[in-house]
Amino acid sequence: MIASDSFDIQVTKVRNKLLHVCLERRIPFVSYQLPEKSELSTLVQYTVAPRKLKSSVEITGATGFVVAPFEGSGAFPITLLEPDFIHTGNSPVDQIIETLQKCSLFLGTKSESHPMHEASSSEFTRQVEAIKAKIKEGVIIKAVLSRVKIETEVSSIDTIELFNTLCQAYPHAFVYILQMPDVGCWIGASPEPLLLVSDERAKTTSIAGTQVLGNRMVSDVKWNAKERDEQAIVTSYIENVISSFGITNVEKIGPYSYQAANLVHLKTQFEFDASTIKPLLGKFIVALQPTPSVCGLPKANAVDVVLSVEKHEREYYSGFLGPINIEDNTAFFVNLRCLKVVPEGFAFFVGAGITEGSIPGREWEETSHKMMTLLSVVNSVNTSSKAYVFSKTRN
Numbered sequence: 309m310i311a312s313d314s315f316d317i318q319v320t321k322v323r324n325k326l327l328h329v330c331l332e333r334r335i336p337f338v339s340y341q342l343p344e345k346s347e348l349s350t351l352v353q354y355t356v357a358p359r360k361l362k363s364s365v366e367i368t369g370a371t372g373f374v375v376a377p378f379e380g381s382g383a384f385p386i387t388l389l390e391p392d393f394i395h396t397g398n399s400p401v402d403q404i405i406e407t408l409q410k411c412s413l414f415l416g417t418k419s420e421s422h423p424m425h426e427a428s429s430s431e432f433t434r435q436v437e438a439i440k441a442k443i444k445e446g447v448i449i450k451a452v453l454s455r456v457k458i459e460t461e462v463s464s465i466d467t468i469e470l471f472n473t474l475c476q477a478y479p480h481a482f483v484y485i486l487q488m489p490d491v492g493c494w495i496g497a498s499p500e501p502l503l504l505v506s507d508e509r510a511k512t513t514s515i516a517g518t519q520v521l522g523n524r525m526v527s528d529v530k531w532n533a534k535e536r537d538e539q540a541i542v543t544s545y546i547e548n549v550i551s552s553f554g555i556t557n558v559e560k561i562g563p564y565s566y567q568a569a570n571l572v573h574l575k576t577q578f579e580f581d582a583s584t585i586k587p588l589l590g591k592f593i594v595a596l597q598p599t600p601s602v603c604g605l606p607k608a609n610a611v612d613v614v615l616s617v618e619k620h621e622r623e624y625y626s627g628f629l630g631p632i633n634i635e636d637n638t639a640f641f642v643n644l645r646c647l648k649v650v651p652e653g654f655a656f657f658v659g660a661g662i663t664e665g666s667i668p669g670r671e672w673e674e675t676s677h678k679m680m681t682l683l684s685v686v687n688s689v690n691t692s693s694k695a696y697v698f699s700k701t702r703n
């Protein structure tokens with residue numbers, strides 16, 4: 309073993325200890341890995357419960373970590389964790405663990421469990437047809453249809469180990485685990501930045517159009533008209549939002565093929581001077597979100613169609629989340645490729661963009677492939693933990 313490996317193992321062990329105490333004591337926390345950054349950050353709030361915001365507009369000037377639902381209904385509040393403690397790298401945890409072990413403030417937090425409806429493939433087909441009918445009527449030009457799948461065979465999985473494995477498997481994604489009152493415990497590996505703000509520059513992206521990569525090189529992937537249309541809808545929406553804020557000199561790159569785990573998407577990136585949006589951060593996010601990559605167009609009609617067609621609550625799936633002003637990072641991601649820990653096991657949330665050219669069976673398959681981003685890692689962790697339990701019982 310080389311020295312840096314043993315250092316990493318030590319760092320992970322220390323962080324695991326901290327995260328396990330937070331989980332056990334139901335203390336609000338988030339641990340995350342930003343894309344292309346190997347160092348993780350863990351934020352813990354143990355003195356008071358995280359703040360509920362009435363609107364994402366309130367995030368302007370805030371410091372902490374925000375989690376916002378797909379749609380701002382009361383049952384799933386926009387939540388801002390304002391950390392009492394931040395852990396990065398190998399900083400010591402013994403003292404904070406001692407404090408957290410004595411913290412009983414959140415032990416009575418009820419488990420955030422809402423009944424969830426799993427659509428069958430025939431129900432999904434009917435829903436795709438219902439959306440296509442709305443497109444024909446001219447009510448919308450695109451809507452994203454999502455579904456939930458609950459995996460029950462996961463009781464032997466340690467969620468912290470799952471999170472660590474996801475961090476290693478997906479260094480280009482935003483990987484997180486979080487637990488907050490009224491939000492619950494969520495784990496994800498999002499490929500979609502909503503807004504990244506550094507000192508001087510801001511970046512946003514349009515992602516839509518999906519294929520399974522398989523054995524191909526990313527550069528060999530060819531896109532058909534339906535996929536290009538789907539991506540163009542998201543791109544033009546984002547361009548309109550940017551220009552409605554009077555932002556000029558926008559550098560636009562794409563659309564180009566972009567690998568996200570087992571999949572490839574079409575992506576367009578926009579970069580511009582951050583000074584205009586910094587004082588209007590919340591307003592800008594409200595204008596961007598939910599983008600047609602998770603909702604549809606026109607936005608208000610698409611929200612209505614999605615809410616009337618889907619039989620489950622999206623909760624925090626397809627909302628956004630990320631740090632604000634934490635260690636110089638303000639980085640929001642669309643909450644995709646995610647799961648919620650529920651009493652029955654893990655609830656996976658996935659969706660696909662429906663346009664007039666959509667074929668229901670293909671859209672169902674696409675959602676199944678999207679689910680594999682997390683499910684393949686869940687299965688690998690599950691197999692290794694079952695093998696461990698088996699070898700322990702035999703010895």
Ligand SMILES: C=C(O[C@H]1C=CC=C(C(=O)O)[C@@H]1O)C(=O)O
Binds near residue numbers: 515600644660678
């Ligand atoms: C809605 C999801 O993906 C979005 C992001 C990339 C490509 C998408 C698509 O091709 O439909 C979706 O817009 C999801 O992963 O649940």
